[in-house]
Amino acid sequence: MNRDIAIDLGTANFLIIHDGNVVVDQPSVVAFDRSTNKMIAVGNEAMQMEGKTHANIRTVRPLQGGVIADFNAAEQMIRGMMAMAGFKRSFFKPFIRMVVCIPSGITEVEKRAVEDSAETLGASKLYLIHEPIAAAVGIGLDVEEPEGNMIVDIGGGTTEIALIASSGIICNQSIRIAGNALDADIELYIRHEYNLMIGQPTAERIKQAVGAALTDLPESQKECEVMGRDLLTGMPKQIVVNQAEIAHCLDKSIAKIEESVMKLLEVMPPELAGDIYQRGMYLSGGGALLHGLDKRLALKTHLHVHTVEDPLRMVVRGAGIALKTIGKSNYLIK
Template sequence: MGLFNFLTQEIAIDLGTANTLIIHNDQVVVDEPSIVAKDRSSNKIVAVGKKAMMMHEKTHDNLKTIRPLKDGVIADFDAAEGMLREMIKMVYPKKPLFPPSWRMVICIPSSITEVEKRAVRDSAEQAGAKEVYMIHEPMAAALGIGIDVEEPTGNMIIDIGGGTTGISVISLAGIVCDQSIRIAGDEFTTDIMEAMRRYHSLNIGERTAEQIKIHVGSALKELDNPPDDIAVNGRDLVTGIPKQIQVSYQEVAEALDKSIFKIEEAILKALESTPPELASDIYRRGLYLTGGGALLRGLDKRISHKIKLPVHVADDPLRAVVRGTGMSLKNINRFTFLMK
């Protein structure tokens, strides 16, 4: 029996557009970018995660980097399966004598279709899963930030990930109403690249735009504690020569303004379709922000000002979803909203 327990190991996976996180034995053991590097001639995976990200936009003709997930769902099945397999291997860096069989809980967007769900399940099974359960991201996020999801109380969760922003009202362990828009971290990155082109005639790559977003990203043009300007290197579109400019948080706030406005509109739309009793709960409790996008400076203040309700940012919002997925794995018999 002891041997059986050892051979059946449990992991919880947050398979995100931008990052993949894996929890094993209550510890986050894998936190890597969702990207793979492949050899074009042999189609073999050369690197995954951080190593592949270092190669991104710097490859030659024989190498290509692939982000297997787009807008929260699997866009490249083979690359996703390979990435999952390699990341699961990271759970045990030393190869065990008997490879364990895995019981997995994977979180998925609430707006996912049956076909997309099947792609996630197939990828997990191909990567070595014997049992696969799935949980919707807003439910996992609510568990991860300490909300009792089984209570007859309305809670609004806004999960701003890499590919999608999910806005969900949950009560009694179910999703009552749900809005999902394909505007999130990746769209912010694209906005920054576009702004650098338009205002500075500077061509920058995805990785540089991501660094700008992390270091000086802001949703407001006036911050109480503003970050220092960042030096940005790129190629001058006029001369073709590399150059450096200084970028301030105000410029980034200007670049992100339209995308954030669309997220605010989606929140208002979700509130309109919320039943009145749950709406009164949300008025008392406020809204909860999770996901990497919640780290954008001033975003909570901007949303709060727009909708006149308190907005709470989760502690460690990047890991809220995977923590909730891990909790659902530990209490798999109690949480009936896990899809078999």
């Protein structure tokens, strides 16, 4: 049995690829028994409990901003996800080679936390790959050539904007404005505008249903029903929101992503600017699915903006390709 795996430690979603196939694609959530601190659910099962638990259960999202925030919870979550893929603890040592995706703006301390988790789980060989490079490889771009490629990877916790050439990142911008920040914007808007309290899972459903980057899209009157608790009466209540107003409430956060894109374009080497003018930029990550985002960035930058196919899995697919080229490629970090 081939024991090589690639992992995308996403803030919102955890993915494992094995033998070229995505074998785990689950929310990065874990549930614990408060009294024993024993893990009782992971992934989709734990996410269904989020915001609905009693006093003896707590749900945790151990990854924040694309990095490990709760080491013990992350370790148990990874162990549970590995078990889903058929990799039990007894199989680990010393056979598994891992490629793990990390944000381009990761600190040495955060990087060490990832390395420690992999070693604890029994990885005999660990390789790291920056998420924008993994996305570029997954798209099918030749990152080892000296021509430039620009990637905007909008995940759950971070937005990674990078110019890639010659197996490395020439310049990059990494900001903590991404899917989770957009969910928080929606929660705040619904609370202030409608006096309705909703949770993060509901905000995410609104974003997926009617989230948009522009207020004047053809389907801007598309509507979504929202249920929550009325802050004035304390009673359950239902309202209806449309795409145009959700686009309005997301505008400030998307403007910050725009600003970071422009900053990168301003500092890129002039010899690579021509490559980007010809090729444009590529959007990956869950945020790439936001309606009208490609159009908004194209209007701002006057560049071609390509939304990749299956953007949610593009990073882990790139890591899976990198797994097959260990020893041949120069973009993996040992």
